[in-house]
Amino acid sequence: MANTIQKRKPTITEKIGESTGSMVQKTQESQIWNSIFRPGSIFRKGYTDSPRNRSYVIMNSVLYHLHPVKVKRHAVKVSYTLCLGGLSFFLFILLTVTGIFLMFFYRPTAAAAWSDIAALKTSVTFGLLVRNMHRWAAHLMVLSVFLHMARVFYHGAYKAPREFNWIIGIVLLTLTLLLSFTGYLLPWDQLSYWAVTVGTNMMGFSPVFGDSVRFVLLGGKQIGAETLLRWYVLHVLMLPFVIVIFMAIHFWRVRKDGGISGPL
């Protein structure tokens, strides 16, 4: 009478589900797992959406801890910043990733540069796509940095206590232009060669040291094989190195100066 309810045999899928469940639980309890995922990680056992865990997410991540645990409510309004500074930074990361990819297939010599770029289209998987992304992301970054500067100005966000960060921002704008300009030469085609000729001719007009600066940058009186190597090193190593330092100061100062500027 009491046994009218028959015990159903668990199906295969249920069995598998059960064993994976216990496996997941065991893994999440293991020391290795817990040493990798710090408190606040959604991969930890018993993760819940609590104020404490929300704080841990930021504090315990090397990337996110650029941010404070809490930000002003108006700061998360997209309509205020349009995320322009953030977009510039994302584009910089995108440019770094695609740039590293391109470096595998490029030799900065007058004899090989152009054909290496041309070969991206024909003999490198996704070569053309990655080059396109690098090119367009670079133009976008110049644009977004410009717009970011305009946004900051129109919000009066350069005023005290953010004066110094505004100057860092101007340095970053200049560095962005230089990064874009040095990259412009690297395909070594008619477009890049003459655009850089025009650009560096302007530089030569500066008084006193103009000609010597131009000579050092070009590695000669006019653009040649030496220029290509110099600009390559500037483009892939030196300017990124410098801009990363300035970006670090920029982001740090945003926090130190009390987050982004107040509501209007």
Add this chain to the structure above:
Amino acid sequence: MTEIPEHLLKRSKSAKAKKAAAAGAEEASTEDTSKIPRALLERSRAAKAKAGGGDAGGGAPSGGGAAPVPAGPSGGGVATLAPPVALGPDGHTQRLLTVVKSGSIQDIKSKPVDKVHTWPHLLAAEFTAALFIMAFTLIFSIFINAPLLTLADANNTPNPAKAPWYFLGLQELLTMFDPMIAGVTLPGVVLVVLGMAPFVDKNPSNKPEDRKFMISLMTVHLMFWAVLTLIGSFFRGPGFNFTYPWDTGLTGIFHL
């Protein structure tokens, strides 16, 4: 008055609503909802009456929460109260002389700021923006190829030879002024003046209506460069002479 943050207002509102609801319930059925059994209450009342010599009648009001609340802010920071009606344990009258408001003695330097957790409020927006810009760049790159002209040739100057678009404003200036001025002095001055902006502009307000002059100045400045860049990009043909884009075609756009 200081601005009270939204979340504090919300919290106080909900607390008030809760209190009002609780008070209503208490009034409706004081005895029934009380956790203290009726018999015990009766006994304590009797004991109190005995101790007070019978003069206190029904005894002190049992509801501790019914203590009088200080009157609203009187501006001076000190609110005096009418003699209270509550009686102490031995039937003595207790008198609240003054309430000293915190602001009158303490100097509160940091105002409360309305804040939200970075995760998820800010990070979610940032992830979305990052995905959007990735998707945009990817799709744009699938359909539009970066230009690659023929191999660089120092003996074959293209006509017109143009700088990258962000320097075309400068190149445009070169057609009007001496290269010393257009190529070096002017951009240098612009950068220095921009850098000095926070030290020159002493106006502390960031409200647009308070800074009409600076905003117009910046707008004119930005428009100046934008117009020069557009002219340099689309209105300059062979020999860097002025042309209309409908005569020569939008060649500039293919030379980014």
